[in-house]
Amino acid sequence: MSEELKVHFNKILQSIEGLMAIIITDRDGVPVFKVSTEHCPELVLRHTFLGTFGLAANQASKLGMSDNKSIICMYENYQVVQINKPPLLLTYVASSDSNTGVLLDLDNSFQDALQDLRRVVNT
């Protein structure tokens, strides 16, 4: 199962230009599943970075504009798109000139896998 998932996610990783990593974590930022290329910065894959989004999404949900759905962070050379799919958090790391819109819609191409992972995290 895990190997199949890795192959599938690696295909997705290669199909989008500039995409360097897909990381699926639980709400505390603990990685459940991750795939990355060798170009991905090491720091992004660490727990300290991933945990920050959970907190940020939680705080953003308290601004009176209902629940936070996604956070896009643009850097000079990278962009980090993080999507809140309770109880999971999806993190995409890509180059800054990658297509952000495609990344925001990317979870539609692995809904089944997400459903399975959601079940695992819930138990």
Next chain:
Amino acid sequence: MERNLEKHLEDTIRNPDIAGVLCTDEHGLCLGAKGNVNKDAAGHIASIAESAARLNPNMPAPVICIETEGGSILIKKEDKITMAIYKQPN
């Protein structure tokens, strides 16, 4: 701020053959949409336009027509902006 764009989109959709219009920036983020369109498609539309423009970089950006049984979609990139027009089937 986006009033001019909204007006242009409304003017476009007033045409009887057009079911919807969508406008995206170079990052694939939706700038505006009117009519029967899926805003989540903005990224894919920008991506298609960029890929098509790469087929012949020396020529101006092409108009792409995607034909389906449920209608057709016309896509054109101009500078950093991409427009998609959803046409109803004849």
